[in-house]
Amino acid sequence: MSRSSLTSALVVVFLAGCATAPPPAPVPAPLTAATPAQMLATVRAAGDASDTEVAVRPLRDPATADLRDLAADQQARGLAAEAATTLDRALELTPDDPGLLQERAEAALLLGDFAAAEAHARRAQAIGSQVGPLCRRHWATVEQVRLAAGDRAGADAAQARVAGCRVDRPARY
Numbered sequence: 001m002s003r004s005s006l007t008s009a010l011v012v013v014f015l016a017g018c019a020t021a022p023p024p025a026p027v028p029a030p031l032t033a034a035t036p037a038q039m040l041a042t043v044r045a046a047g048d049a050s051d052t053e054v055a056v057r058p059l060r061d062p063a064t065a066d067l068r069d070l071a072a073d074q075q076a077r078g079l080a081a082e083a084a085t086t087l088d089r090a091l092e093l094t095p096d097d098p099g100l101l102q103e104r105a106e107a108a109l110l111l112g113d114f115a116a117a118e119a120h121a122r123r124a125q126a127i128g129s130q131v132g133p134l135c136r137r138h139w140a141t142v143e144q145v146r147l148a149a150g151d152r153a154g155a156d157a158a159q160a161r162v163a164g165c166r167v168d169r170p171a172r173y
Helices: 003-018 036-046 062-076 080-093 098-111 114-127 133-148 152-164
Strands: none
Touching: 036 098, 036 133, 062 080, 062 098, 080 098, 098 114, 098 133, 114 133, 133 152
């Protein structure tokens, strides 16, 4: 290699080392100032049933009933991480229980683990009922996570799905 080629190559390598990487994409600002506890209250309120709608209530597996009750008690006492661990133990026994998955999603939401909250809620929705209070809780969880992520389109889409979960009972004559 000639001296001028070597010099040119060194200049190119030096300049390449000086190049800066493009700045990272800006993280969208959250669209909510709600705390995780406030977000959880919103999700649970979305699941309140009315007397005029179809309400699908999945059967609870007796093998997990005690663990679910323990987790609810732990959450009520402010032991959110312990409640999540207890729900994880229950999910080892019945991994495809949509109600249990939703409870775990809500525990994750309370812990501020938004990725896990959305993943559990979406899985519960995919295998569970497509109407009723539990359906609304699934989509309300996704809505809260999308708001926290600054995703207006995702939050609006989830909110529309919340509304779509309400199905009125047939009229009785």
